[in-house]
Amino acid sequence: MRRAGVRWLTVALVAALALGLWLTARAQNTTPPVPTAPASLPPDAPKPPYKRLTGPQTLNPGDYPAHFPYPDEDDSAVGASEVHHIRYIDSHVRFVEVAYFPGVHGQMHGHPWFSVFAVDAPVPKAYNLQLDPDKPPLRSAGTSPQGMPFPTCATMNPQPPHAETNLDTWPHHFYRLEFLRLDGKDMQDHWKELYPHMLDPQPAVKNVKPAAGAPKFSEQWPYPIAYDSYKAAPNNYKLLYEDDHVRLIEVTIRPGETENINGNPYPSVIAMDAMPLDPKSLLIGQGAGQGAAPKGFDVPTCSTTGPVAPHAVHNTGTAPIHFYRIEFKRIDGDGLKTNWRQWYPWMAKITDEYKVHPYVSNYY
Numbered sequence: 001m002r003r004a005g006v007r008w009l010t011v012a013l014v015a016a017l018a019l020g021l022w023l024t025a026r027a028q029n030t031t032p033p034v035p036t037a038p039a040s041l042p043p044d045a046p047k048p049p050y051k052r053l054t055g056p057q058t059l060n061p062g063d064y065p066a067h068f069p070y071p072d073e074d075d076s077a078v079g080a081s082e083v084h085h086i087r088y089i090d091s092h093v094r095f096v097e098v099a100y101f102p103g104v105h106g107q108m109h110g111h112p113w114f115s116v117f118a119v120d121a122p123v124p125k126a127y128n129l130q131l132d133p134d135k136p137p138l139r140s141a142g143t144s145p146q147g148m149p150f151p152t153c154a155t156m157n158p159q160p161p162h163a164e165t166n167l168d169t170w171p172h173h174f175y176r177l178e179f180l181r182l183d184g185k186d187m188q189d190h191w192k193e194l195y196p197h198m199l200d201p202q203p204a205v206k207n208v209k210p211a212a213g214a215p216k217f218s219e220q221w222p223y224p225i226a227y228d229s230y231k232a233a234p235n236n237y238k239l240l241y242e243d244d245h246v247r248l249i250e251v252t253i254r255p256g257e258t259e260n261i262n263g264n265p266y267p268s269v270i271a272m273d274a275m276p277l278d279p280k281s282l283l284i285g286q287g288a289g290q291g292a293a294p295k296g297f298d299v300p301t302c303s304t305t306g307p308v309a310p311h312a313v314h315n316t317g318t319a320p321i322h323f324y325r326i327e328f329k330r331i332d333g334d335g336l337k338t339n340w341r342q343w344y345p346w347m348a349k350i351t352d353e354y355k356v357h358p359y360v361s362n363y364y
Helices: 002-027 186-194 333-343 345-356
Strands: 084-089 093-100 109-111 114-119 126-130 139-142 152-156 159-166 172-179 237-242 246-253 262-264 268-272 289-291 301-305 308-311 321-328
Touching: 084 237, 114 268, 114 321, 139 301, 152 268, 152 289, 152 301, 172 321, 333 345
Parallel strands: none
Antiparallel strands: 084 093, 093 172, 109 159, 114 152, 114 172, 126 159, 139 152, 139 289, 237 246, 246 321, 262 308, 268 301, 268 321, 289 301
16 A cells, blocks of 8 residues: 555656646647757757756656756656646556647656657757757667558666757647556566456457448458447457547556457557567557667557457456557647648647747746
């Protein structure tokens, strides 16, 4: 109970800090997902040393590169809430939508936890200012599925504070699944402590049998929608978040369990912080791309996949198969360059407000 209490206190602290900065801001009116600074910065770029934030260090204290030796106020959802939007959070993960809109001079911020990036669009011209250049983030890139330019994925250790400026005409937009705790090898022997709910009895769910002639979901996934993962196999697929662009699904297959027949209609990024999946697994599908853990670490890892045909996986191991799927209902691709205002009206509103009332920098 003590361990669970600490995790929930962390979640509560992060949420409270993010809300506090949001209220303050209102009062004041194939490609790497994080671009690096060009060889020569624009002449108007702020020069180091940059102002450092102060305060408690409780989110992931310890030494870089496995920990985050910076104040809680440096967390992205607090220090740079103008471009980091929390879409989901629990005691294990936080799902963040990142949107550096055109022209924004982002605030200095960092990322306290290991992350998996999910990217479905090209990166605009931009530059990054590093608070501590001697602590570069450890990033491993993952390739897109065979025959597809997107999605791509990447993994990264806790990232020291940085500030990105978007120099282009479209947003730098991607998603970041942050692991507030890495399961790693603990998953094998301690999964009952980490996930006691996995021991709960599961209701009997019959395999779906779509009626003859049932309409197909799409040309890319020519199967009845009844086979969609969280509908066909609710004991194994939990929908955590969904909007018109993406959805986040938690996947669990308990030891000795066989999932119901189900499929995955959309291209996806798979984020794993425990046992890696076999590249040939039915859970990934054919032609999947792979992304290694950050250098020097075993997890997290990532994979990319196109739509996956209906299948049923049996877990022969002694620990659960557990991971997350970031599914793209729409791949933005190059279309983001011209359609971003239509697709993301909330981002267009923030952009227009920023032109009138730019944020006061937290690092000048």
